[in-house]
Each structure stands twice: as C-alpha cells, then as structure tokens.
Amino acid sequence: MSFEEMWADLLPLGRDGTGGYHRFAWTPPELECRAWFADEARRRDLDVEHDANGNMIAWWRPADGVGGDAVLTGSHLDSVPGGGAFDGPLGVVSAFAAIDLLRKRGVRLRRPIGVAAFAEEEGARFGVACLGSRLLTGAIDPARARALTDADGRTFADVLHHAGLDPEAIGPDDGLLDRVGCFVELHVEQGRALTGPVGVAGSIVPHGRWRFGFAGEGNHAGTTGLDDRRDPMLPFAGMVLAAREAAGRNGTVATVGKVRVVPGGVNAIASSVTGWLDARGPDDASVRRTVAEVDAAARAAARPHGVAVDVAEESYTGVVEFDLALRDRLAATLGGVPVLPTGAGHDAGILSARVPTAMLFVRNPTGVSHAPAEHAEIPDCLAGVEALAAVLGDLAAG
Amino acid sequence: MSFEEMWADLLPLGRDGTGGYHRFAWTPPELECRAWFADEARRRDLDVEHDANGNMIAWWRPADGVGGDAVLTGSHLDSVPGGGAFDGPLGVVSAFAAIDLLRKRGVRLRRPIGVAAFAEEEGARFGVACLGSRLLTGAIDPARARALTDADGRTFADVLHHAGLDPEAIGPDDGLLDRVGCFVELHVEQGRALTGPVGVAGSIVPHGRWRFGFAGEGNHAGTTGLDDRRDPMLPFAGMVLAAREAAGRNGTVATVGKVRVVPGGVNAIASSVTGWLDARGPDDASVRRTVAEVDAAARAAARPHGVAVDVAEESYTGVVEFDLALRDRLAATLGGVPVLPTGAGHDAGILSARVPTAMLFVRNPTGVSHAPAEHAEIPDCLAGVEALAAVLGDLAAG
Numbered sequence: 001m002s003f004e005e006m007w008a009d010l011l012p013l014g015r016d017g018t019g020g021y022h023r024f025a026w027t028p029p030e031l032e033c034r035a036w037f038a039d040e041a042r043r044r045d046l047d048v049e050h051d052a053n054g055n056m057i058a059w060w061r062p063a064d065g066v067g068g069d070a071v072l073t074g075s076h077l078d079s080v081p082g083g084g085a086f087d088g089p090l091g092v093v094s095a096f097a098a099i100d101l102l103r104k105r106g107v108r109l110r111r112p113i114g115v116a117a118f119a120e121e122e123g124a125r126f127g128v129a130c131l132g133s134r135l136l137t138g139a140i141d142p143a144r145a146r147a148l149t150d151a152d153g154r155t156f157a158d159v160l161h162h163a164g165l166d167p168e169a170i171g172p173d174d175g176l177l178d179r180v181g182c183f184v185e186l187h188v189e190q191g192r193a194l195t196g197p198v199g200v201a202g203s204i205v206p207h208g209r210w211r212f213g214f215a216g217e218g219n220h221a222g223t224t225g226l227d228d229r230r231d232p233m234l235p236f237a238g239m240v241l242a243a244r245e246a247a248g249r250n251g252t253v254a255t256v257g258k259v260r261v262v263p264g265g266v267n268a269i270a271s272s273v274t275g276w277l278d279a280r281g282p283d284d285a286s287v288r289r290t291v292a293e294v295d296a297a298a299r300a301a302a303r304p305h306g307v308a309v310d311v312a313e314e315s316y317t318g319v320v321e322f323d324l325a326l327r328d329r330l331a332a333t334l335g336g337v338p339v340l341p342t343g344a345g346h347d348a349g350i351l352s353a354r355v356p357t358a359m360l361f362v363r364n365p366t367g368v369s370h371a372p373a374e375h376a377e378i379p380d381c382l383a384g385v386e387a388l389a390a391v392l393g394d395l396a397a398g
Numbered sequence: 399m400s401f402e403e404m405w406a407d408l409l410p411l412g413r414d415g416t417g418g419y420h421r422f423a424w425t426p427p428e429l430e431c432r433a434w435f436a437d438e439a440r441r442r443d444l445d446v447e448h449d450a451n452g453n454m455i456a457w458w459r460p461a462d463g464v465g466g467d468a469v470l471t472g473s474h475l476d477s478v479p480g481g482g483a484f485d486g487p488l489g490v491v492s493a494f495a496a497i498d499l500l501r502k503r504g505v506r507l508r509r510p511i512g513v514a515a516f517a518e519e520e521g522a523r524f525g526v527a528c529l530g531s532r533l534l535t536g537a538i539d540p541a542r543a544r545a546l547t548d549a550d551g552r553t554f555a556d557v558l559h560h561a562g563l564d565p566e567a568i569g570p571d572d573g574l575l576d577r578v579g580c581f582v583e584l585h586v587e588q589g590r591a592l593t594g595p596v597g598v599a600g601s602i603v604p605h606g607r608w609r610f611g612f613a614g615e616g617n618h619a620g621t622t623g624l625d626d627r628r629d630p631m632l633p634f635a636g637m638v639l640a641a642r643e644a645a646g647r648n649g650t651v652a653t654v655g656k657v658r659v660v661p662g663g664v665n666a667i668a669s670s671v672t673g674w675l676d677a678r679g680p681d682d683a684s685v686r687r688t689v690a691e692v693d694a695a696a697r698a699a700a701r702p703h704g705v706a707v708d709v710a711e712e713s714y715t716g717v718v719e720f721d722l723a724l725r726d727r728l729a730a731t732l733g734g735v736p737v738l739p740t741g742a743g744h745d746a747g748i749l750s751a752r753v754p755t756a757m758l759f760v761r762n763p764t765g766v767s768h769a770p771a772e773h774a775e776i777p778d779c780l781a782g783v784e785a786l787a788a789v790l791g792d793l794a795a796g
Contacts, residue, residue: 020661082616082661082669124663190621208619209664218480218769220782221653221676222605222741223588224643228765233638233654240635247624255619256631258664259657262481263418265522266607266656266674268768271480276664278619286414314664343620343663367626370666371616 001043003097003385004378009036009270010089019372020082024150025054025120025131026163033077033089037117046115052169053135054119054160060099062109069181071396072355073098073388074116076132076347080124084374086188088363090381091116094186098389102397107188111181111396118347125150125159128315133350138172145170177354182326182395185348186360186388188376192367193340194250197383200330201322201359203340206287206347207280208316212239212298215308218263229269230306233261236273238301239294239337243277246293252281253343254290276314280343284318320349323356330358333394334387344369360387399441401495401783402776407434408487417770418490422548423452423518423529424557431475431487435515438494444513449574450567450571451533452517452558456498460507467579469794470753470795471496472514474530474745476629478522482772484586488760488779490515492584496787501793509794511577516745523548523557527607531748533577536570543568575752580724580793583746584758584786591738595781598604598728599720599757600737602747604685605678606714610637610696616661616669627667628704631659634671636699637692641675644691650679651741652688674712678741682716718747721754728756731792732785741766758785 001009013036014021014029023030034056041048041058049057055222057074061067075091095115102113121134126148134140146157146167157167189199214232247254260275277294281287295311302309331337340361348359362376362384376384399407409584412419412427421428431664432454439446439456447455459465473489493513500511514693517530524546532538544555544565555565578626587597612630638654645652656674676693679685729735738759746757760774760782774782 063525071632080661080663080666083664122663122665127664129665185567205620215414217492218766218771220588220742220767220769221655222651222743223765223767224651224680226623226642226651231642231653233657234642237635237638240631241639244629244632245622252760253620253622253624255629255665255667257619257657257659257666257668259631260715261655263769264656265478265480265520266525266675267520267527267653268478268481268655269653270655271769278665334555344618345620367616368616370663371618371661371669373616377567 001040003093006040006093006096008295010093011085014079016082018082019162020100021079021085022081023077023079024080026159030078034117037077037092044099051136051173052165053132053173054163054165055132055136056117058115060109060113067112068179070112070179070351071117071184071392072114072180073185073392074114075185075187076118078122078124080122080370082372083370084372086374086376088121090188090376091186094385094388096379097385098392101389107393107397109396113392113396120328121287121347122327123315124183126156128346128349129345133347135170136173137177137350137354138269139350139353142171154191159290168237180355182389183348183351184358184360184388185346186362187346187383188369188374189361189364190342190344190367192364194338194361194363196338197363197380198334199338199340199361200327201342201361202327203322203341204320204345205280205282205341205343206284206317206319207345208287208303209314210277210279210291211312211314212275212277213310214273214302215310216271216305219269221267221269224269231269232307233271234268234305235298235301235307236275239298242297243294243366246290247279248289249284250281252279252286252290254294256278316326317345320352321341322352322358324381326356326358329394330360330391333390360384360391361381399438401491401780404438404491406493408491409483412436412477413746414480416480419477419483420479421475421477422523423476424561428476432515435475435490442494442497449534449571450563451530451571452561452563453530453534454515456513457510458507459510466577468510468512468577469790470512470514470578470581471583471790473583473585474516474519476518476520476522477759478520479767480769480770481768483772484772485767486519488586488774489584492779492783492786495783496790499783499787500791505791505795507794509567511794512788519745521713524554527743528748533568534571535575535748535752537748537751540569555773578753580754581746581749582756582758582786582789583744584760584782585744586767586772587759587762588740588765588767590762592736592759592761594736595761595778596732596785597736597759598725598740598785599740599759600725601720601739601743602718602743603678603680603739604682604715605743606685607712608675608677608689609710609712609715610673610675611708612671612700613657613708614669617667619665621669622667629667630671630705631668632703633696633699633705633707634673637696640695641692644688648679648684650677650684650688652677715743715747718750720750720756724754724756727792728758728789731788758782758789778787782794
C-alpha cells in the first residue's frame with residue numbers, strides 16, 4: 001500500500017457532509033481507524049502492541065531481535081469535532097510509508113522502529129488533550145482519568161471497559177518507556193510559518209484548557225422581569241469578550257470554542273452555561289496572567305446577576321523545549337531545514353518529559369487546522385515521508 | 399381517575415435526573431403522553447379526533463348528537479428542554495377532571511366539549527412555537543412547516559410521515575374550526591402576578607423568536623494569531639450583551655437561551671455560532687425596536703472580525719386581546735377573579751384569531767416556569783378544576 005493508497009483508505013472514515021472529521025476516541029469511526037492501523041501493520045508483518053492506556057504501537061524489529069533503545073514515531077488517529085484529515089493521521093501514514101521506503105532500500109535495522117497511534121490526543125471526547133500519552137508517562141493521575149466523562153456522561157473507565165481494556169490497569173508504563181530510546185513525531189504544520197515542504201520543531205508554547213461554569217436560575221423567558229433574572233448567559237458573554245482582550249494585552253491567544261447551555265431552550269433563561277477557555281502564549285507567565293484576568297472578569301460580570309462562577313483547570317502543559325541533540329541530528333540529516341516553535345500541543349510534548357523527542361512538520365499552505373479546510377499538498381507529504389525515512393534510517397540503522 | 403391519579407401517571411414521563419421534563423413533539427416521552435391522553439379519553443367514552451396537523455381532541459358530545467358550536471378546552475403535552483411538569487399538562491388534566499365533575503353533578507350538555515392537546519406548542523423541537531395550532535388556523539405556511547428541521551436535521555415532514563401522518567395534508571382546517579364556538583385554555587401562571595388561586599387572562603403581549611447566525615472561519619485555537627481570526631463567538635457574545643441592554647432601554651424582555659456552536663471543539667475557533675433571541679414587550683413597537691437594536695449591535699460587533707451575520711425571524715405574534723364578552727362571562731361565572739396580562743405565548747393566542755378565546759390561570763407561588771422548579775399547589779390546581787368546570791358548565795350546559 002503506497003502513501004496515496006493508505007490515505008485514500010482513511011479518507012472516508014468519520015467524515016461528515018462538510019468534509020470535516022469526527023473521530024472521537026473509541027467511537028465507531030475511530031475504531032475503524034484503529035482497525036485500519038492493525039491492517040497496515042499486518043501487511044508489513046509488524047507486531048501490534050496494545051498498551052494498557054489504549055495506545056497502539058506497531059513494531060518493526062531488527063533481525064537479531066534487539067528489543068530496546070527503540071526509535072518511536074507515529075502520531076494519533078482521533079480528531080477534533082469537524083477537524084481536518086491531516087492532523088494526526090499524516091504522522092501515522094507517513095510512518096508506515098517511511099518503513100516501506102527503508103525496506104525498499106534494503107536498510108538493516110540496529111534498533112527497533114515503532115509506529116505509535118496515541119489515544120485521545122485531541123481530548124475531544126473526555127476533555128483532556130494527549131490523554132493516552134499522559135497516562136503512559138504518568139502526566140495524569142489514573143483515578144482522575146477514570147472519572148473523566150464524555151458529553152453523554154459516560155466515564156472514561158466505562159468506555160475503556162467496553163473497549164476490552166481494564167480501567168484499573170491504566171497509568172504510567174515504565175516497562176514500555178524503558179524500551180524507547182527516542183520519539184520523532186511527524187505532523188502537519190498548523191500555521192503558515194513553514195515556506196518549504198518540511199521543518200523541525202524547536203518548542204511547544206505553554207498551553208492549557210480551563211472550564212468556566214456559570215450557575216444561575218432557569219426561568220421563563222417571557223414572564224421573568226429583567227431584575228428578577230439570574231441569567232448565566234450574560235457573564236458568559238462577558239467572559240468571551242474578556243478573553244480576547246486579555247490575550248491582546250498579554251501577547252497570548254485565548255479562544256472560547258465550546259459552550260454548553262442548560263437547558264438550551266429558546267424560550268427559557270438558562271440555568272447554567274459552561275464555556276471552555278483555551279489559552280496559549282510564549283511563556284508560563286503570560287498564559288497564567290491571561291487566565292487570571294479572564295477569571296477576574298468573569299467573576300465581576302457574574303456578580304451583579306447573582307450568578308455563581310466555578311473555574312477548573314482541565315489541563316496545562318508548560319513550555320516544551322525539544323531535545324537539542326536530537327534536533328541537531330535531524331537538522332544535519334535533512335540539511336538546512338528551518339526550526340520553528342508551535343502553538344499546538346502534541347503527544348511529542350508529553351513524551352519529551354521522558355525520552356529525547358523531536359518533531360517534523362509538513363507545510364500547510366493556508367495554515368488552517370482543526371477545520372475541514374486543513375490541507376497539505378501530496379508532494380509535500382511525500383517530502384515528509386522522505387525526510388522521516390532519512391531520520392529513522394539515520395537513528396535506527398545509521 | 400382523579401386529578402391526582404392522572405397527575406401521578408403523567409409525572410414520570412420524560413423526566414430527567416434533575417426533575418426537568420424533555421417531552422419534545424413525537425419523541426418517545428411525548429408519544430407516551432399522547433398514549434396517556436388516549437387512555438384517559440377512552441376511560442370517559444370520549445371520541446378522540448386526530449386532525450391532520452398532529453393535534454388531538456377528545457370529544458364529549460350532547461346526548462342529542464349536536465356536533466357544532468363546541469366549547470373547546472385543553473392545552474398541550476410537550477415541554478421545553480428541562481421544563482416543568484405543569485406548563486401544558488395542567489390544562490389537559492384539569493379538562494378531564496372538569497368533565498368528571500360535570501358528569502358527577504349530572505350536567506346535561508347542550509354543546510359538545512372538546513379536550514385538545516395541541517402539537518409542538520413550545521417549538522422545542524422544530525423552532526416554531528404553537529406549531530400545531532398555527533397550522534390548524536393557517537397562521538403558518540404548510541410548505542414552510544414541512545421544511546422545518548430538528549436538532550438532528552430531520553424535517554417536520556419526515557417526522558410526521560413516521561408518525562403515520564401525511565405531510566401533504568397539513569394546513570388550515572376550517573371544517574374543524576367551524577365546529578368550535580369558543581376555546582378556554584387553563585394554564586399554570588408563569589409569573590407571580592396571581593395572589594389568589596385562579597385568574598383570567600386579559601391579553602398576551604407581543605412576542606417572537608429571531609435566529610442570529612454568525613459565520614466566521616474555523617481554525618486552530620493555538621496556531622492562529624488574533625489578527626488572523628474570524629471568530630464568530632465574539633460578535634455572538636456582543637449580541638447577548640446588546641440584547642439585555644436593548645431590553646432595558648425599551649421596557650421589554652430579551653433572552654438568549656439557546657446557542658449552537660460549530661464545530662464546538664475546545665481547541666478550535668468556531669466556524670459558526672447561532673444564537674436565538676426571544677423578545678417580548680408591551681407593544682409591537684417596543685419589541686420591534688429591541689430586535690432592530692440587537693440586529694444593529696450584532697452587525698457592528700461582527701464587522702471588525704470579518705464575520706457574516708444572518709438574522710431570521712422564526713415566529714412573531716402581535717398583541718392578543720382575548721375576547722371581551724367571553725372574558726366577562728368567565729368573570730361573572732367565577733365572581734371577582736383578577737384579570738392579568740401574560741408574557742407567555744399560548745395556543746389560545748393563536749386560536750383567538752379564529753374563535754372567541756379565553757384563558758384561566760392557576761397560581762404559581764414562585765413564578766418559576768420553563769424550569770424543573772415550576773410548581774403549583776394541589777389545592778390551587780383543584781380550585782382551577784372547579785373554576786374550569788364552572789366555566790364549561792356555564793358555556794356548554796347553561
């Protein structure tokens with residue numbers, strides 16, 4: 001199966017009428033993506049390892065059976081709601097295609113190569129981004145993870161159980177991590193910073209998610225006077241505008257892209273509104289200041305309406321500087337590719353706390369991501385496969 | 399079946415864990431309510447007429463078989479999302495209980511009495527309030543109604559078809575309306591204006607619903623700079639705040655209680671946000687002015703963000719003055735009950751365009767409505783049944 005054939009097989013899975021993807025962890029479209037992964041591994045005689053946290057790794061092992069100091073690559077298969085085709089799957093498809101190139105060229109491995117598909121990278125179902133890699137590396141408490149719920153109120157523990165996994169077995173897996181010597185994730189770029197086909201990541205900026213709950217009093221939209229209302233929609237709106245202002249002041253970005261309104265009737269004052277804040281910036285201080293200012297503005301907006309505010313940090317990742325030696329080695333192998341920071345979180349950011357980690361980016365001509373219009377040209381994707389093959393060959397067979 | 403027994407049978411249908419009701423038209427809980435209605439009619443030997451628009455009427459006919467000049471009563475069985483138990487069902491249960499009282503007292507009818515359950519009064523599923531009574535009276539174009547969609551994108555025509563109704567047959571039904579001499583709807587009060595157990599409606603204030611669509615550009619929340627965004631959430635927030643301010647200026651009420659965000663991911667700038675505005679006021683001019691001001695504010699807020707705004711009026715009902723002669727007759731029958739205006743829309747408001755119409759209100763001690771805490775005391779409900787029986791007896795047997 002060529003890159004283009006693998007890509008064509010994945011394209012229909014979980015696509016909606018607008019071309020956007022809905023591949024939430026352990027929903028039917030994402031299970032189809034997992035089956036696709038297992039099929040591609042089987043075609044290549046790669047052993048698929050299922051870890052306790054829902055992550056999958058397809059292993060290409062050296063002929064002498066060496067099992068440690070592995071070179072891990074891959075990315076994730078899940079998507080945001082209405083996401084693009086490239087964010088995640090490009091790294092997995094490119095990894096299989098790079099293995100095909102190395103084999104075609106008769107490369108003999110000294111170290112194993114693993115193709116990973118990490119679970120729930122987007123956090124679109126359970127709210128915590130990079131859930132699979134966080135569990136693997138111990139970056140989230142397993143008890144907290146088990147209690148996470150999806151939009152239908154189902155717990156992560158329940159979903160794992162139905163997927164045939166033991167919810168009590170999730171958590172850090174040193175046995176697996178000790179076998180990994182380094183991790184290289186290929187990913188579509190999510191801005192327009194890359195002018196050539198391929199680049200190398202320097203760092204991931206600090207980023208996190210905060211849940212703002214506004215609790216008021218549900219009532220009739222027609223018979224309740226303005227002064228008798230405790231309408232949580234009003235301070236929610238104030239919080240949305242305050243987020244934009246705080247981001248402008250602090251040189252950060254802040255976004256409210258998800259809202260839940262209860263009960264959500266046209267002719268009913270809401271009883272509660274929940275809004276999620278995504279904030280990122282060049283350093284911890286600017287992000288923390290942004291969130292503190294939004295928090296203060298939300299509480300100030302809620303007070304005159306008798307609305308209670310509850311703010312919870314759902315996830316936070318400080319600045320990630322990728323491994324300098326590994327980055328230099330990639331740059332030397334690829335010759336003169338640019339090094340860029342990224343505003344997007346990745347499993348690579350989580351893994352980097354435990355193993356030397358690097359990232360390759362493939363050009364995104366419009367910079368659009370997390371939307372149906374997300375795109376990379378096939379020639380750039382194939383350049384990405386070549387680059388990844390060169391890097392994997394250097395690391396695992398050089 | 400006494401009032402209390404009927405009430406107890408209805409209480410579990412469509413109730414969620416918070417005590418709120420979700421009885422959307424033709425969903426399973428509402429179909430259970432319809433089955434309950436048919437059972438209660440059967441117990442009383444009332445013939446159930448199903449009209450072409452999804453409304454049901456249970457008929458008690460005089461012994462001489464007179465079919466015209468009927469006295470219609472009843473209300474609706476559907477609810478807003480997370481609504482209360484009383485809004486709608488109280489009028490239907492009270493109508494059956496009033497018939498029981500009249501029969502127990504040996505009243506002999508001269509005119510038929512019909513107990514109506516109108517379809518989709520709340521508009522919670524298809525967006526247009528009083529859809530059943532609007533169709534019946536010709537207040538909405540049948541073609542427009544057929545094309546209405548629910549949150550899952552199913553058309554009203556498709557839902558009617560699956561309910562065994564012919565979507566092509568919906569629309570005004572003069573044959574039915576010509577048999578109706580007057581309509582008296584009993585309803586729980588939705589404010590705190592009523593200090594005694596029962597009152598009579600004077601008028602319904604002008605009210606309507608407007609859908610505000612904001613179309614921007616979906617993108618990644620981390621990698622898209624503030625200046626590169628076309629985020630529709632920001633002008634939506636501006637519109638929410640503008641609605642409150644415009645209502646304050648114009649002596650009206652304005653509410654945004656329903657929002658739809660696409661795609662709705664935490665880490666994605668929304669591509670579109672839709673917010674629904676409910677506006678009501680003492681006269682047409684104040685409501686129209688409120689909506690025009692919100693419209694202008696929404697467009698002004700959207701312009702600097704490159705967001706397109708589309709505003710659609712989903713429904714509008716001008717002031718309804720109930721029939722004066724009928725209201726005086728009710729007041730004379732009941733003796734000294736207060737007359738109040740209401741800020742809530744009702745099927746009675748729609749029917750009043752075609753037949754003399756009146757309303758009875760039952761006291762709501764907290765004024766809460768469209769919320770789980772909506773309540774009326776049982777003694778007040780029984781006083782309502784007595785009042786309705788007196789009115790029906792006067793009109794149909796007096």
